Amino acid sequence: MGAALLSSAPASATRIKDIGGFEGLRTNQLTGYGIVVGLAGTGDNSLEYATQGIKGTVSRFGLTLPPAINPSLKNAAAVIVTAELPPFAKPGQRIDVTVSALGKAKSLRGGTLIMMPLLGADGQIYAMAQGNLVIGGLGVDANDGSRTLVNTPSAGRIPGGATVERSVATDFADAPYLTFNLAEPDLTTALRVADAINRKTAGQMAEAIDAVSIQIRTEPGAAQRIMQMGLIENIEVQPAKTAARVIVNARTGTVVINDMVRITPAAVSHGKLTVKVQESPLVVQPAPFSRGETTIEPDSEIDVEEKAAPMFTFDRGASLAEIVETINAVGATPGDLVAILEALKQAGAMKAELLIQ
Incomplete structure (x- = not known):
């Protein structure tokens, strides 16, 4: 029955790396709270949490604002910053960040994000972000209250706007075996991936354990496993046709x-x-x-x-x-x-x- 499943494949072949990924090698989401300054009167206009953010920012430089002073923040906005930390990212590398207005800021066009930390799910700092925003939207207000809005001017990106400060440890080098997970569950495709790996390596090192996961036995050690993973990713396989x-x-x-x-x-x-x-x-x-x-x-x-x-x-x-x-x-x-x-x-x-x- 397994031979019949493997023989009824479509004509086109796909690299294994294009239909899934190795377990443990994934991106990690980072997020943080920051302040964007330099806006042309389109900021939060003295929202309390934005005011607290500004006071906290200026306190880093030894400047303390009196409690009674509530600065007008038309040129500043409180924002949420998000980013994805790719696997194997090392300190010093740059990653892109997305900046989104948290309050009632109308536009972030022309703004600059002040240095702020990006935290992981464990509460640790993994990157520091800062830079000038690139905004793809536009908003224009008229005196009669009418407004023209193109795309979303209250969100933007900073290409390479964060520097990685800490890498995420992975245990792929010490795990008893490698596990390759398919992006789309399919029993036939899992069998074909395991068979393609075994034919390429001339052994029985791969075994499909369910519709998603293929276990691959290999020697421990980072260097050995990186070499095996690079070989496996580029093996071509014929995925099964999807269900009707x-x-x-x-x-x-x-x-x-x-x-x-x-x-x-x-x-x-x-x-x-x-x-x-x-x-x-x-x-x-x-x-x-x-x-x-x-x-x-x-x-x-x-x-x-x-x-x-x-x-x-x-x-x-x-x-x-x-x-x-x-x-x-x-x-x-x-x-x-x-x-x-x-x-x-x-x-x-x-x-x-x-x-x-």
Whole structure:
């Protein structure tokens, strides 16, 4: 049975590194609280937490503001800074950061982030961030209260805006074995990955333990395992075809059908009933000197139209191209297509998973 699964592969091959990753070698999320200064009057305007942030920032330089003073912060904003620390990142390396307004700042354009720490989930400092923001949005306010907004000016990025101060320790060199995890769970793909590794290494060092994980036995030691991991990542494997799925986005009317969807013999008739109500009110004027009042007399016209919809059929095992061609031939709208697919699923004529988002 395993040989049959491995032989029924698609024609295209993919590198192992493109379908998953090694366990323990992942990015780590960093976050922190900071202050952006240098804004052109689009800041937080004296929000309490922003004021406290400014007082804490200036205190680093030996300047203490009296408690009674509440500085106007139209040119400063409190922000949340986020970043991702890649695996094997070493002190001194630079990483990108994303800066987002925390309060009511209208725009961060032209701002500079003051030096602040980035913390990991354990509360330790892993990087320090500072720099000038790059903003892709624009907001313009007029005196009459109208506003033009392009994208999101209250968030931006600082390329290379943080310096790594601490690396994250990994135990891949001391673990009893390496574990490779697939990004998409699939039993057939897991078997094919293990088989490809064993064929490339001329041994039985890899074993699929479930639909996601492949255990790889190798010698301990960082140098030996780095060499093995580099070899394994570049092995080409033929992933299994995905399950038949139809994805419907009810909000946008988008329908995506993958190539594995097949239709058993079925006949479909999809009609459209249109009801039109037209109002043509009449204004009735009273006769001169009659002391009457002008009134509006309603005049409604209802028209019911049912368009003829010829029945069409799907042959046994109709492919994706045939499904699209048939539905396009009858001029079905996205809404009609969703209704047809749901009916085919309920009738048992479509052997696919129907996902409605």
